[in-house]
Amino acid sequence: MPSAIEVRGLSKRFGAVRAVDDLSFEVAQGRVTGFLGPNGSGKTTTLRMLLGLVSITEGVATIGGKRYVDLEHPIRHVGAALEATSFHPTRRAEDHLKSVALAGGVPLSRVDETLEVVGLTDVARRRVGKFSLGMRQRLQLATALLGDPEILILDEPANGLDPQGIQWLRSFIRNQATLGHAVLVSSHLLAEVEETVDDVVIISQGRLVLQTTLADLASQTGSGTGMRIRTPELTRLAEVLNAVPVGWRQTGPDTMVIDGASPEWFGHFAAQHQIILYELIQEKGSLEDVFLQLTTGFDAPHPVGPTPGGAA
C-alpha cells in the first residue's frame, strides 16, 4: 500500500531563508500522524507546499503518489484545514460550503452532512463574520470534510478551541483513523496531540529531527532525563563530575540535576569518590520534555541539560 503522503528532499527558500531544508517523511494510511515542531519551524510552509499553495524550491511532495495539482477534484481526496484561511464575513456558513462543493465536484447533500458532523447545523444560516474563533475552526473542518476525503491535513486545528472543543477534536480525529483515513495534524505542542496520534514527525528549523511512532517516542522518556541530587559536598561533586562527560546544573545551595546518566552509574560513581548523598531521585520526564529536548538542537537520543558544568 503506498503512503498516503510522501515528502522527499523537500526544501523551500524564501530569499536567503531556508524555511524547509531537505525534509523527508511519510504518512501512513489509516494512521494519525502528528507533525510537530516549534513555531516557525516550517510546519505550515511544508503543508502549504504539499497542497500546492506554496511553490517548492526542491524536492517532491505527493499525495497518494500524485502532486496535489495533478489530482482531479482534489478535495475529494484530501481535506485541508489550514491556519490563516479565512471566510468572507457576509457569507453564510452554508453558502460557503455550497460554493466549495460546487467548485470541487462534491454533491450538495454533503453540506448539511458536514455541518452536522462539526455541530454547526444551528448556525448554518448565520453569516460567518459573526462566528467565534472556535466556530470558524469547526467550519474550517467542515470544509475539509466536504469531499469525504481519505486524507486529512489539519494545521494547528486546536487553536482557538475551548477545552470541550479540543476534547471533541480529539475524538473526531481518532474517529477519522477508525474509518481508515490518514490524518496529518500539526501542532507546536506535543501534549495537545499526545492522546491522538499514532506516529510523530518532529521538525526543527526546517529539518527533520525524528520520525517515529508515539510508542517509540514514549519509551525514550526517562532515558536521558534528570536525576535530582542533594548532597552536602556539592562543590566536590561538581569538580569530579566535570571530569566525566555528564551534564549537570546546580538548582539550589545543596542540590543539582544530572542529565545523561543512569542512577546505577551515578551510585557507583559517588561511592567511588566517597561523596555523601542525602537524596537521589530520578525524574521521570514527560513526552513534552523529550519533545522540547529534541527540538532545541540537542542530539537524540541522549539529550543533555543546557550549559554542562557552567551553572553557578
Add this chain to the structure above:
Amino acid sequence: MIAVLRSEWLKLRTTTIPWLLSAIALVITGLLILLYFVNKGSNGGPHDHSTFGPPTPDIPHTTQQLRNLLGTSVGIYVFALLLGVLIITVEFRHKTVTTSFLTTPHRTRFVGGKILIAVITGAVLGVIVLAGTLLIGGITLSAKGGSFSSLVHQLGAVAPGLILVYALMAVLGVGVGSLLTNQVAAIIVCLGWFLILENIIGGIWNGTVKWLPSGAAAAASNVSSGRNDIGLFNWWQGSVLILVYGLVFAALGSILLARRDIT
C-alpha cells in the same frame, strides 16, 4: 463549467459587491442623465437666459442624440471594470483564495472561472444601467416634451454594444485584478486611470484616443457623437480591442499568480 459558474455566482452574490456597485452605477447614471438635460438647456440659449426661469431645452431628437442619451453609461464603464477587479481581489482581501486554490489548484482555471462570472455579471450590470437609463431618461425626456418611443426605437442600436462593453470591461477588470491582487491598490489604479490618466493621455495625444479603453468602449457601443472627429474604430474593432486588453492582463496575471506563494 455550469458548476464553476454557480459556485462563482454564489460567492459573488454573498458579498455586497454586485449590489453596491449596481446601486452606485444606477445613481451616477441618473445624475449624468439629469446633467445631460441641464446642459442641453443651458447650451440652448444665450448665457443670461439660463438664470431666468426654465430655458427652452434642446430636447434630444436626432438619432445620434437619442443614442448618446441611451448610451450615457458607456462613459462610466469604470463600474464594469471595478466589478471585474472586485470579483477577483475580494478573494485576496478576505483570504478566501486559500480555499479557492485548494478546490481549484490550477490557477489559470481559477482566473478562467472569474472571467466567466465577470462576462455574465458585467453584461447584467450593462442591462441594469440600460434599464435605469431608459426609465430615468425616458421619464425626463417625456417630461420635457420629447418622444419616449423614439428613445426606445434606438435601443436596438445601443443595447447590444453597451452590454458587450460592460461584459468585456468586467473581463479587463479581472485581468487587472489578477495582476494587482491588492484590492485597494487595484481600485486606486482603475479610478486613477479612468478619472485622470486616460483624460490626460487622450488630451495630449489625440491619436491615442481610439486605442484607450474609453475610445474602444465608445466605438464598441455606437454612441459617441464625436466619433468621426477623433477617428474611433468601428464597433467590432473596439470590442476586440477591449477583449485583447482583458486577455493580455488576465494572461499576465495568471502567470504571476501561478508563481505566487499563498501563505
